[in-house]
Amino acid sequence: DTGVSQDPRHKITKRGQNVTFRCDPISEHNRLYWYRQTLGQGPEFLTYFQNEAQLEKSRLLSDRFSAERPKGSFSTLEIQRTEQGDSAMYLCASSRRTRQETQYFGPGTRLLVL
Amino acid sequence: RKEVEQDPGPFNVPEGATVAFNCTYSNSASQSFFWYRQDCRKEPKLLMSVYSSGNEDGRFTAQLNRASQYISLLIRDSKLSDSATYLCVAPNFGNEKLTFGTGTRLTIIP
Numbered sequence: 001d002t003g004v005s006q007d008p009r010h011k012i013t014k015r016g017q018n019v020t021f022r023c024d025p026i027s028e029h030n031r032l033y034w035y036r037q038t039l040g041q042g043p044e045f046l047t048y049f050q051n052e053a054q055l056e057k058s059r060l061l062s063d064r065f066s067a068e069r070p071k072g073s074f075s076t077l078e079i080q081r082t083e084q085g086d087s088a089m090y091l092c093a094s095s096r097r098t099r100q101e102t103q104y105f106g107p108g109t110r111l112l113v114l
Numbered sequence: 115r116k117e118v119e120q121d122p123g124p125f126n127v128p129e130g131a132t133v134a135f136n137c138t139y140s141n142s143a144s145q146s147f148f149w150y151r152q153d154c155r156k157e158p159k160l161l162m163s164v165y166s167s168g169n170e171d172g173r174f175t176a177q178l179n180r181a182s183q184y185i186s187l188l189i190r191d192s193k194l195s196d197s198a199t200y201l202c203v204a205p206n207f208g209n210e211k212l213t214f215g216t217g218t219r220l221t222i223i224p
Binding site for chain 2: 031033035040041042043044045048055056058091093102103104105106107108110
């Protein structure tokens, strides 16, 4: 499969625990994006990377959230001290670095915080 | 005002009918727009891009009205497989950040 992959696909955790998600983009794509989607809403932008550089962060990304892309390939999104309000689908997308280039989404990681 | 607004529906449409969705956007600097389709519990997938006045792909037609800041999606001869949520998307200038509407839920009835 040459699409965007995400791991794990599902995560159930208790409030206060830390969780980490991984995203592997399409291999020739140097832009990688994280979005969050809650029930009945469209995805909301969290952050994006161009190669290893994190170029923009949404105000939705509180200090409990951190994203990395150390070698410009896969990315991780960590949530510390999870809260029930963090329950959502976390979507990763990737694209080439050209204007009007399509963002391709991975299957998402569905997080449930109890 | 939300950056991208859509009627959430649901739209329940008989098979074979024509259905149209509208979407309004607030950022007049947006240059291109997209319609994504999202099946239940799946990721969004690109359906159509709209760069100028409109785009047509088979049974699907997307139109852009910059003066009124709205985008429309028309589906002709609807199929059962068209049942999904349709997300209107306005990216920022460099396409780094996609702003999605809440989505319009469509169900095609046999």
